[in-house]
Amino acid sequence: MSLQQRAEELGIRYFLISYSDLLGTSRAKLIPAAAINALAETGAAFAGFATWLDMTPADPDVFAIPDPHSLIPLPWKPEVGWLAADLYMNGKLVAQSPRQVLKATLARAAERGYELRTGVECEFFLLTKDGQAVGDERDGQRKPCYDQQALVRQFDLISEICDSLLKLGWEPYQNDHEDANGQFEINWKYADALTTADRHTFFKYMVKSLAEKHGLRATFMPKPFSGLTGNGCHVHVSLWNREKNANVFDDSDDEAGLSPMAYHFLGGVLHSAEALCAIVNPTVNSYRRIHAPVTTSGATWSPNTVSFTGNNRTHMIRIPEAGRFELRLSDGAANPYLMPAAILAAGLDGIDSRRDPGLRRDNNAYVDRQGMEGLRALPDNLLDSLRALEKDAALTNGLGPEFTRSYLKLKHAEWRHYSSAVSTWEVENTIDC
Secondary structure (H helix, E strand, C coil): CCHHHHHHHHCCCEEEEEEECCCCCEEEEEEEHHHHHHHHHHCEEECHHHCCCCCCCCCCCEEEEECHHHCEEECCEEEEEEEEEEEEECCEECCCCHHHHHHHHHHHHHHCCEEEEEEEEEEEEEECCCCCCECCCCCCCCCCCCCHHHHHHCHHHHHHHHHHHHHHCCCEEEEEECCCCCEEEEEECCEEHHHHHHHHHHHHHHHHHHHHHCCCEEECCCCCCCCCCCCEEEEEEEEEECCCCEECCECCCCCCCECHHHHHHHHHHHHCHHHHHHHHCCCCCHHHHHCCCCCCCCCCCCCCECCEECCCCCCCEECCCCCCEEECCCECCCCCCHHHHHHHHHHHHHHHHCCCCCCCCCCCCCCCCCCCCCCCECCCCHHHHHHHHHHCHHHHHHHCHHHHHHHHHHHHHHHHHHHCCCCHHHHHHHCCC
């Protein structure tokens, strides 16, 4: 069935043909349904340099060709259908495009008979319209996590988001107030990594749109407030045999329920942790979350060392139950496509190289440092993580040289732009030096 026929069936008048650029910003064109069949073949034209892609004004058009399987009618505006798109230039796929980076990495796994499945926990803040304060002035507890009163005060918005997920068939299963004032999380069922990445991208767009509808501003910024817990984006990871539809991470003989292959995969993620930060902690602000002092609630809930554990939330990787692990490193700024691509690239290297994850640590990593000697610390800032990525063959090869060059070029430019700005702190503390 063509997209135009789907439009007639669903009552769609317009389509958003959307793609994510290298810095995670969603770009789109609004296409009338009458024109969608032609553009489904040729793609919608964009000037790549006008977005965060490593291109110049002299480059030809980039064409965004929509993936019909990704179609999502906007629950709050059902006459509009959202479509994830793949980018082409001169008839060839754009290798630096985040969705293409993920698809290429998934194809490498598929050649071995594997499919990556992921679930994400997307934390977000609800703020005032100007983004300067928590949107609910009564939400002020020192330990606000799971606060029933604050959760139900935002019922109209949270329930509209959850009802939308139910309508879309994503199988949401819980909504909660998170550890910071004004912070929330909505969970839905895991899926294959590409489906989850498309949904993750759309989820961020939907939450921001519905928050605006309710007179609020939603942000996934890693650390919007110094004294409050930051926005993580925890990723639950498992690898499956495509032919048998069997979880190859699952092993009932292991105490934690993980197979030797799972431990090698996990070892690859740990091996490339510093470089991985450049992808899953991609902004200057990300490192405010990783190395934050104790928050008003008593814990940051983010890791600071390269370590793994059982069902313990103070380490970089947690094994909550058999057959999967949770990467707690990534934050709300992570690109929904690059994040799973980087995890998979590191994991496949771990399998190929039979990486040893080392000892499992079961201590409280925030206060009990006994047994933590010799563990590597996570990078202090974005520049350190970018330099780690430059040296990490597992990720540079796994994600592809064209993407790596382009990503590092833009992120180094971002770091220089940040470094050139004089902050309020500098003025307040050094103006009289």
